Amino acid sequence: xxxxxxxxxxxxxxxxxxxxxxxxxxxxxxxxxxxxxxxxxxxxxxxxxxxxxxxxxxxxxxxxxxxxxxxxxxxxxxxxxxxxxxxxxxxxxxxxxxxxxxxxxxxxxxxxxxxxxxxxxxxxxxxxxxxxxxxxxxxxxxxxxxxxxxxxxxxxxxxxxxxxxxxxxxxxxxxxxxxxxxxxxxxxxxxxxxxxxxxxxxxxxxxxxxxxxxxxxxxxxxxxxxxxxxxxxxxxxxxxxxxxxxxxxxxxxxxxxxxxxxxxxxxxxxxxxxxxxxxxxxxxxxxxxxxxxxx
Numbered sequence: 001x002x003x004x005x006x007x008x009x010x011x012x013x014x015x016x017x018x019x020x021x022x023x024x025x026x027x028x029x030x031x032x033x034x035x036x037x038x039x040x041x042x043x044x045x046x047x048x049x050x051x052x053x054x055x056x057x058x059x060x061x062x063x064x065x066x067x068x069x070x071x072x073x074x075x076x077x078x079x080x081x082x083x084x085x086x087x088x089x090x091x092x093x094x095x096x097x098x099x100x101x102x103x104x105x106x107x108x109x110x111x112x113x114x115x116x117x118x119x120x121x122x123x124x125x126x127x128x129x130x131x132x133x134x135x136x137x138x139x140x141x142x143x144x145x146x147x148x149x150x151x152x153x154x155x156x157x158x159x160x161x162x163x164x165x166x167x168x169x170x171x172x173x174x175x176x177x178x179x180x181x182x183x184x185x186x187x188x189x190x191x192x193x194x195x196x197x198x199x200x201x202x203x204x205x206x207x208x209x210x211x212x213x214x215x216x217x218x219x220x221x222x223x224x225x226x227x228x229x230x231x232x233x234x235x236x237x238x239x240x241x242x243x244x245x246x247x248x249x250x251x252x253x254x255x256x257x258x259x260x261x262x263x264x265x266x267x268x269x270x271x272x273x274x275x276x277x278x279x280x281x282x283x284x285x286x287x288x289x290x291x292x293x294x295x
Contacts, residue, residue, distance in 0.1 A: 189221075260288055
């Protein structure tokens with residue numbers, strides 16, 4: 001879907017003429033599931049990039065206002081929903097703008113403290129009443145990790161055949177995956193964000209200041225929200241993150257599985273990727289294996 005600045009300006013002019021005079025600028029780097037544009041100083045426009053993401057618009061609109069009062073950090077505030085028009089076939093949203101740099105680009109003053117702040121946010125999210133909340137299903141973050149078993153083993157087979165296998169320990173990778181599948185989340189489903197990554201975390205003055213992009217919000221297995229322990233944290237910061245979360249060893253084993261699945265399919269090219277993402281995924285795999293060897 002080609003979502004241009006001109007399209008966004010036209011949608012605003014047609015459906016929300018009171019905002020026509022406000023400047024519209026594209027937010028860069030932009031996301032994968034949605035394209036985001038700043039509207040004036042205090043709002044953002046968010047448009048799904050493909051049909052599989054369109055359900056996120058209404059879900060965020062319905063649930064974010066209910067979650068926000070219980071969370072220790074700002075999250076997006078839904079303002080309005082736009083309708084399909086001008087060749088754009090899906091609903092889209094207008095939300096409040098939150099100041100801050102993405103953690104991927106911003107300067108984090110103290111990574112262990114950042115990790116603890118994120119853990120505090122996740123703990124608060126997990127404790128919110130989940131009555132009538134959207135439930136993760138097969139193939140969704142927070143669902144059953146075993147859904148990805150075939151895909152993960154396909155990636156492992158590619159490594160065995162020398163496809164970007166490099167010096168990776170195939171036996172250890174298989175052990176990590178098998179261990180992850182030995183347990184399931186059997187407690188009551190709890191709230192998950194669904195995409196805790198540096199690009200969805202905002203920083204001000206070196207500290208975690210907000211959490212954005214709740215398209216994957218649902219209830220399910222919290223293990224999927226822990227991947228950042230290996231994609232961004234290490235050593236003291238990973239330890240701080242884990243110690244601040246009240247989760248058992250089995251959940252952390254599944255978390256390694258969630259992280260490994262994504263890193264493997266990216267590194268081996270089973271999912272759409274590029275050289276930089278492949279190299280990043282390789283580093284994530286090595287972090288997981290290093291920790292596995294220390295257990």
